Amino acid sequence: GKEVGKTETIYATLNPVWNNGLGELLVFPIAEAHSVHISVYDRDMIGSNELLCTLELSWEELQSSASPYDNWEKLTKAPKTTAKGGPGFLHVRLSGGTKKDPVMGPLKNKVTEYIYVTVLEGRHLIPSDSNGLSDPYCCIQPNDAPTPKLTTAIRATLAPRWGDSSLIPFPYKRSTKSVSIVVKDCDETSFDDLLGVVEIDLTSLDRPLVPGSRFQKWYPL
Numbered sequence: 001g002k003e004v005g006k007t008e009t010i011y012a013t014l015n016p017v018w019n020n021g022l023g024e025l026l027v028f029p030i031a032e033a034h035s036v037h038i039s040v041y042d043r044d045m046i047g048s049n050e051l052l053c054t055l056e057l058s059w060e061e062l063q064s065s066a067s068p069y070d071n072w073e074k075l076t077k078a079p080k081t082t083a084k085g086g087p088g089f090l091h092v093r094l095s096g097g098t099k100k101d102p103v104m105g106p107l108k109n110k111v112t113e114y115i116y117v118t119v120l121e122g123r124h125l126i127p128s129d130s131n132g133l134s135d136p137y138c139c140i141q142p143n144d145a146p147t148p149k150l151t152t153a154i155r156a157t158l159a160p161r162w163g164d165s166s167l168i169p170f171p172y173k174r175s176t177k178s179v180s181i182v183v184k185d186c187d188e189t190s191f192d193d194l195l196g197v198v199e200i201d202l203t204s205l206d207r208p209l210v211p212g213s214r215f216q217k218w219y220p221l
Helices: 059-063
Strands: 035-042 050-058 069-074 089-094 114-117 136-142 168-171 178-185 193-201
Touching: 035 089, 050 069, 050 089, 114 178, 136 168
Parallel strands: none
Antiparallel strands: 035 050, 069 089, 114 168, 136 178, 178 193
16 A cells, blocks of 8 residues: 655745755655655645645666665646746655664665764864855765765855754775765865865774764864
């Protein structure tokens, strides 16, 4: 049968962000799944909720992914909607795992372990702009990851605070030994300036890196 899950409602916006950028986690059994259908509604406190757009993801496409499915998908506008513009895009992440620990790996029987890197904040950064400030962002890359992942840029500050919005997952394998974080100044008109680099040796942490463990520390650049 069909199982339905609902996210929370984000009010008065055309660019909703659920759970401070961490996403809305919904868990479903996948034994007899054939597709994932997502309907986006406008919440109405007086009348009926209006269907704005939909998204259909085939199970074959999701299972062929070697890592958790993470993509911006174009929505299909509902035929009877009165909303103007759109239909817009939806950032969707799907991953497989056990019911106890669902956000682990791809949608297959084999479960992949992940390391979650969060850059919480910085302080006393180098001023790179003419106003005596910087627009810092971070490039995060484990030693065995093919490409880095980026945080958002925080404008006009030497003490940026990303908080939990910078949570970034990477597959954790035997070859994962370190995580490099490169801090740069975002520049709209020229090349981004390098502000600093930190290399975190995962083999020399205070405790072994095992599922459920968590480390938080200030690192000098």
